[in-house]
Amino acid sequence: MVTVQEAKQRVAAHTKLLPVQVRDLSAASGFVLAEDIAAPISLPTFRxxxxxxxxxxxxxxxxxxxxxxxxxxxxxxxxxxxxxxxxxxxxxxxxxxxxxxxxxxxxxxxxxxxxxxxxxxxxxxxxxxxxxRVGQQIREGEVALKAGTRLSPGAIGFLRGLNVQQVTVYRKPRVAMLLTGDELLQPGELLVPGKIYESNSGMVVAALAREGVTEVALSYTQDDSRSTIEALEKLTKDFDLVLINGGISVGDYDYVGQALGEIGAETIFYKVKQKPGKPLLFARKDTTLYFALPGNPASTLVCFYEYVLPAVRMMSGFPDPFVRKIRMPVKNPYSFDGDRDEFLKAYVEGEYVIPLEGQESFALRSFAAANALIYLPAEQNTVQAGELVEVHLLPD
Missing domain, CATH: 2.170.190.11 (Molybdopterin biosynthesis moea protein, domain 3.)
Incomplete structure (x- = not known):
């Protein structure tokens, strides 16, 4: 088992930039420039x-x-x-x-x-x-945008005004998501005892879309070893990042760790000293990265924001890949038992951050209202109202 900091360091150490590609400016929003862009004209071009x-x-x-x-x-x-x-x-x-x-x-x-x-x-x-004045905004030949700049709507407009039509950017990762669990139903199917509607793929796909990763291949496998191995072998050939949801705990029907070993993937770490999201596995084979995420929905999303999202951003050239951290006073007191760090679903309101009700790993209702996570190290297991805590701001 590794600490939260060790897990993040290992993700960073094993995540590499993807190759560059040339894209039309109209299709480059959210991508990161791989090279400087020199202004082909001055702006304004006349008084x-x-x-x-x-x-x-x-x-x-x-x-x-x-x-x-x-x-x-x-x-x-x-x-x-x-x-x-x-x-x-x-x-x-x-x-x-x-x-x-x-x-x-x-x-x-x-x-x-x-x-x-x-x-x-x-x-x-x-x-x-x-x-x-001519060139008041920028003069011909000057650097308009530096390599490493993420192309925001403002950057797109600026480059369009310079008549830049194509840009060289870092490619976004090709992502596949493999879902395991015989208990899963698709939306619209008849609900029967012992079954649940599968929700994790929808929220992960939505979170990736905010990062400009809009094409995610979804596949499902039965809870048995051979099916899991065969599914992972297929995905390894075509994708930069494979997310596996469920089947990574220690139950009799959790085969993901074994299957990753069978296909030759090296486990970089398994289990993180945190709550929720302890049974997280990170592995690598050649240039493909694997995150085996816990099946509980809140655990999945916490691990996505803290580990998967930074990896996606590192692959895509982001200079600051981790979610933004600030320190804020907590509005309500909070305490917990145990020796694991905790991530609390929270809401930033004004000058305070508020821990939300429903911190269980299966509870998504509180995540629907959250705009932040409070990170509490195990040694800070009791906080009083007004005490400063580390807050991780979720992407807008």
Whole structure:
């Protein structure tokens, strides 16, 4: 049995980056850049107005109430704009090109126009006011985004504005999930005594989808040794990450550990000194990683967030793969017995974190409301209201 920290260290030590791939920018959201991207153009590429108003020469404004003659207008997308000379103003709109000679833009609210003249009610007007300079955001040739950047919606928009159409990113893992258990029913099947509806695959698939892993191969096997071995042999050939759910405890019908050994997988650790999720197994064969997750739903999800999710992120190039940790005061007291660290389903509200009712390993109702896990080492088995605890924030 290993500690929580040892388990995480071993996952990190045995998880490798996946190869890179070139993807269309439109299909790269959530992926991590494998190389720097240099700006192919400057942004803006021309001087732009940041306001609706009037382009002027700032030197014309020597006091409030200056009157200038209006010479044409500049609209967004307009290619040709007449140059300005002293004593002239050009009607201009947000994003439109600033005329040659103009050195400032006065916002519309500070002007009044009538009969081809505009009166300016602002003084002084500094050089460059309300004008976006060429390359103000980024200049051609500069690094737009560094390798290791996760492509957020903002990053996608930024690169699209630079006319970047393809990016080189780290590939997401190909994931398979093998579910064991003769007691499992699929949604819609008739509920009979001794059977339960299988829920773990749905929540794991949903959690992976949030990481951009949208194609997960699901398969099922009977609770016997030969069936489990054959299923794992097939999955090893085609997937980077194999998640096995159930069959990893010490019951007479738990065959997963034995089956992994039969196919030649090396067990990196088995059992973690934690609650819930003690019977977690992590193994490796060549480039394929295996996580054998406990069958109880809450145990499965805790192990997913603490170990599987970081592995997925490491494979995908994330610089900070583990869920974000903060320290917060706990709102209610909590205590537990035993020598294992505990993960508590919790809810962060304001400046406090609240342990939820229903901490049992089979209980998912509390996980449905949780937005965090409280991590309590065994030596911190009694906490008082207001005491600081380590909080792991679950992905949004």
């Amino acid at each position: 732009q107005s940041s306001m609706d108003g009037y382009a002027i020469l700032h030197t014309d404004v020597v006091e409030k109430g200056i009157v200038l003659s209006i010479r044409g207008e500049s609209r967004a997308g307009q290619a040709q704009v007449p140059a300005l000379h002293p004593g002239q103003a050009c009607r201009i709109f947000t994003g439109a090109p600033v005329p040659e000679g103009a050195t400032a833009v006065i916002m519309q609210e500070h002007t009044s126009a009538v009969n081809g003249k505009v009166t300016l009610q602002e003084f002084p007007v500094p050089d460059g006011k309300n004008i976006r």
